[in-house]
Amino acid sequence: MKLKSALIFLLIMIFSSAMGQWPAYKGNLYFTANNDELVVKRQDIKWQFEASSRLFYPAVSDHKIYVLDQASTLYCLDEETGALIFKSPLPQVMGRFRSASRVSGKVKAPLIQGGVVVVTGADMIYAFDKNTGQPLWARPGVNENAVAASASLDGIYSIPLIVGDTVFYGTRNSFMARNLKNGHVVWQNDDIKSWNGFPGFYGETLLVQSRDYRKNETRLYALNAKDGKILWSQKLETPLEILPPAVFDEKVYLPSSKNLMCLDLKTGAVLWVKA
Numbered sequence: 001m002k003l004k005s006a007l008i009f010l011l012i013m014i015f016s017s018a019m020g021q022w023p024a025y026k027g028n029l030y031f032t033a034n035n036d037e038l039v040v041k042r043q044d045i046k047w048q049f050e051a052s053s054r055l056f057y058p059a060v061s062d063h064k065i066y067v068l069d070q071a072s073t074l075y076c077l078d079e080e081t082g083a084l085i086f087k088s089p090l091p092q093v094m095g096r097f098r099s100a101s102r103v104s105g106k107v108k109a110p111l112i113q114g115g116v117v118v119v120t121g122a123d124m125i126y127a128f129d130k131n132t133g134q135p136l137w138a139r140p141g142v143n144e145n146a147v148a149a150s151a152s153l154d155g156i157y158s159i160p161l162i163v164g165d166t167v168f169y170g171t172r173n174s175f176m177a178r179n180l181k182n183g184h185v186v187w188q189n190d191d192i193k194s195w196n197g198f199p200g201f202y203g204e205t206l207l208v209q210s211r212d213y214r215k216n217e218t219r220l221y222a223l224n225a226k227d228g229k230i231l232w233s234q235k236l237e238t239p240l241e242i243l244p245p246a247v248f249d250e251k252v253y254l255p256s257s258k259n260l261m262c263l264d265l266k267t268g269a270v271l272w273v274k275a
Contacts, residue, residue: 021061021112021113021114046082047081047082048082049075049077049082049084051069051073051075052069052071052073053069053070053071054069054070055067055068055069055075056068056069056070056109057108057109057110059109059110059111059112060079061112061130062130063078063079063080064076064077064078064079064085064130065077065078065079066110066112066117067110068108068109068110068119071089072089072090072091072121073087073088073089073090074087074088074089074090074110074117074119074128074133075087076117076133085133086132086133087133088128088133088134088135090119090121090124090126093126093135093138108120108156108159108160109159111160111161111162111167112130112162113162113180114130114180115129115130115131116128116129116130116136116180116181117129117130118160118162118167118180120141120156120159120160120169121156122155122156123140123141123155123156124138124139124140124141124156125138125139125140125141125156125160125167125169125178125183126138127180127183136183137182137183138183139178139183141155141156141169141171141176142171142173142174155171155172156169156170156171156194157170157171157172157194158170158175158194158198158199158208158209159198159199160199161199161200161201161206162180163201163225164180165179165180165181166178166179166180166186166225167179167180168199168201168206168225169194169199170192170194170199170208170210171194172193172194173190173193173194174188174189174190174192174193174194175188175189175192175194175199175208175210175223175228176188176189177225177228186228187227187228188228189223189228189229189230191210191221191230192208192210192221192223193210193211193212193213193214194208194209194210194211198243198244198245199244200244200245200246200247200252201225202247202265204224204225204226205222205223205224205225205231205265206221206222206223206224206225207220207221207222207223207245207247207252208220208221208222208223209221209236209245211238216238217235217238218235218236218237218238219233219234219235219236220233220234220236220245220252220254220263220268221233222265222268231268232267232268233268234263234268234269234270236254236256236261237256237257237259238257243255243256247265250264250265250266251263251264251265251271252264252265252268258275259273259274259275260273260274261273
């Protein structure tokens with residue numbers, strides 16, 4: 001078989017579908033991109049799959065691999081053989097709900113909870129049936145109940161997070177929570193200006209990075225996951241890239257620019273900063 005570089009996705013079997021859920025970026029809040037109980041026994045290539053464009057950020061669940069390509073097509077592959085189970089082009093799904101837009105945003109890695117696969121496009125969030133690829137619902141990034149039908153859509157920038165029956169994600173001008181089952185808005189916080197961030201979660205607290213271009217200010221916010229209200233915020237040095245926070249022993253660890261910050265989870269107070 002002639003290999004077509006940039007078109008062929010080589011899957012080295014370092015993933016496991018023993019874990020049925022993939023609710024966060026890289027699968028869990030420690031960003032391991034793997035089932036922590038998996039012991040890798042082989043590193044050789046088991047199979048390969050050719051798509052129409054580059055593939056990135058695979059997620060694994062129940063012996064299936066879910067992956068997106070640069071053309072915004074969601075693929076579901078058999079983990080054992082690499083056989084295509086289904087593919088769902090996001091532009092076609094989007095066309096069922098509205099006309100195409102040119103809003104800036106990014107297609108994100110697929111997330112999985114229960115029988116639902118969640119994918120965010122440039123300005124839309126989608127939910128698919130995990131086993132068939134059939135679209136369950138699609139919503140604009142903004143709160144469709146609060147804006148006129150003619151209003152411009154807002155780009156989705158942050159990678160979403162699923163906790164229980166709620167999907168959390170950020171647009172350019174707000175941070176939102178939607179019901180996983182039907183896509184309805186649970187709450188919206190317009191103080192959060194998302195910028196390609198990775199929301200974190202601990203207990204009932206969401207940790208969300210925000211970069212407000214109007215104020216030229218970057219902050220880490222702690223939100224109540226149930227209602228989106230701000231518990232505390234801490235101003236940060238604006239970094240070149242926002243990295244996800246991690247929580248351990250009631251402390252929040254956040255890489256920022258060239259420093260590592262440690263914050264108190266309950267108050268947001270800076271405990272120490274190390275270069």
